Amino acid sequence: MKQVVFWGTRGALPTSLTSRDIHEKIVAALVVANGRSFRNRNALEEFVRGLPFAVNGTFGGNSSCVEIVTSGPEHIILDMGSGARPLGQAKIARFGVPNPQTYHIFISHLHWDHLMGFPFFAPMYIPGNRIVIHGCHPRLEEAVRRQMQAPCFPVDYSQAGAQIEFDLMTPDHPHYICGLNVIPTLQLHAGDSYGYRFESVDRTLVYSTDCEHKLEDIEAFERFARFFAGADLVIFDAMYSLAEAASVKSDWGHSSNVIGVELCQAAAARRLALFHHEPVNDDKQLARLLEETRRLEQITRGERPPLEVVSAYDGLILDL
Template sequence: MKVRIWGARGSLPVALTHQQVRAKVVAALEGAVGRELDSADKISAYVDQLPFDVRGSYGGNSSCVEVLAWDADTVHEHIILDMGSGVRPLAGAKLAKYGPGQPQTYHVFMSHLHWDHIMGFPFFTPAYIAGNRIIIYGCHRELEMAFRRQQEPISFPVPFDQLGATIEFVQMQPGVPLMVNDVKVTAKLQLHAGDSYGYRLERGGRAMVYSTDSEHKLDNAAERVAFVDFFHGADLVIFDAMYSLADAVSVKADWGHSSSVVGVELCQLAGVRQLCLFHHEPFHDDARISRLLAETRRYAEVTCEAPLEIVSAYDGLEIDL
């Protein structure tokens, strides 16, 4: 399996401001002083060695993750986790090649129904193409209502019933595995306003966990054990690291999100191979997210007995399991 991040922000999409773009350009030019960047190859090599938060960006789209489990040329089915604004570039950059006459099936697993996780669906091009099949899975009883409601006339110009694809809703039960071809998917209840659900996907001896919009109470031992079991032995855990630990246990307690430190501790106990920090705070710029990543890696080096690879999610990141 392979994972591709299409949206990693929490709460709402954000865009780089002109001040932030200018700061990146200034930092890059300052580093170029005294260098003989007199060819395209030299310029490219110089840019490649710049820190990620200078040469790139963690992006601004809200939550959307693609799981590539099968050969797309032979199996015309796709797995998507959440439909935040990141699903629009997924549809445009990746799925647009499947036009009319090339029917596809899309398996969509929803962590929860807050707007930042469903807002991309009205812009999901495959939903407008007859012959496509979209199966939306979730544990909330209001699953279908949430998708229909955001396309009512007062909110969007295209009513839900005018979509060309066949759209189905499947209510899952936490802890009861569901098979999507040869991928086993299991949902787990998480602490968040209105409830959210994490998903564990397993195929061919590989496992990944998608656990966003989940708060972890440090004094709840039973919950801790339950999440260690859910994460156990996973090759990858995509984890809600929206807040610092200090914020998560003080001023933003009960806001429904977690921290990178908690992610490290749970993954360490569960024997996870790789941790991906996700659901970035919309007020955090690229430099601050990079600092958080560096601090988290240092914390893991000091506390982890077994190696734990840590990355920070950004729009376009691909991870092989």
């Protein structure tokens, strides 16, 4: 494994910047500029790059879709939220048509925000492509086909040009796929969700979204600490604050940044990526959450090695 590319990082449903959001970013940038002038475009670009991320960028609005880049010829995709649309377009632009490709897609669960990108994933319509959809839900194929049935979508699943296969995986059992050991495990979420641990010769990545961690369930905490053990990167569902996850949104099937830090520290993981962002949280709120999480990690670290904390955003590329 070489890199991870985030194509969609929102939870529940896609969201987008509003005109008000853009207005506030422009105002914030002008306030910092404070009437200064710029010699040329390069100077202006340098100024913009120095602005806080919540001003000069955005965490994005596509729902869950992550790519694992390996040295091999096949493509690995985690979930097919709305981020699958730009991912598919990027693959077509890079490899062209016809140029058959193989895509391995791992599905965490069957809720719509993790499947809605399938009908818009351009490679599925190109003859010669092969798409293998991996998951642990017996109704996986039914769920993929159903969202493309009339009256929900104008293009029927039968019109897909690619060869599409479904692989029903066994939880807590290693599967050798694309040169990686892949281990799925059951997670607490309505309708069941599955996390995935990907192991290469020298790297380990854990994808664990749509999972609730009950504070009183010590056994489950220890199980996930083992599942995360030594990971170079843990992509973690941090949709809610700890207060929300433990009270008003208890049993909603999601976790918090605090639990993510605690689990990764217990697992001696190297890096934590906050993921599956709450749709109502804007860029300023998500940036503030990231800073709070980094402070939390620092004050609770003790004698452990530092845990690097990042917040995933659409377009983020992380080297493994």
